[in-house]
Amino acid sequence: MYGRNDHYDSNNSHVFPALIAKIHAAKMQNLPTHTLWGTGTPRREFLHADDLAEAIYILLNQKNPPEWINIGYGSDVTIRELAETIKQVVGFEGDFIFDTAKPDGTMKKLMDSSKIAALGWKPKFDLRSGIQDAYKDYLQKRGN
Incomplete structure (x- = not known):
């Protein structure tokens, strides 16, 4: 989750x-x-905090919500894809070097969000728009 x-x-x-x-x-x-x-090959799922809040709101308004539920974006990207998209949004013109001597961590983290999707929820922030929103927040926090 991010935001x-x-x-x-x-x-x-x-x-x-x-x-x-x-x-x-x-x-x-x-x-x-x-x-x-x-x-750069591990895969991660990223969900904007506003999308999580919307999913929770939907659940709170259910008469019989599922007992257990995952809330995720529904697809994942590689760390390399994440970095490249951030690079485009930020405007960094350099190249990335991946230090393969450093650990990757878990290779894949993706949830099954079919239960919340069946209730009509879907995330509004795609990766690029989420990065744009987070980067704007980052710049505001820095005073830029």
Whole structure:
């Protein structure tokens, strides 16, 4: 999950806000390259906080909601794809180097969100629009 008011610490936050902070810093320093950990091949699912709030609202208004439910975007992207999309939104013109000596972590994290989808919910933020929203928030927090 990601979204406005996230913790954008390049060393102590989840991959999504950390990459925004790191790639923005690389842009501001006009670096020709930026190194990312691992191979870039692990797959992750990213859900905007506003989409989660909407799903919870739908559940709260159900007479008989499912007992157990996953709420996720419904598809995943590689860390490389995430980084490349952030790069485009941020405007970083350098290249990425993947340090394969560093760990990748779990190779795939994707939930089955079919129960919430059956209730009519679907996320509104695609990856690019979510990154744009988060990056705007990041810049506002920095005073840019």
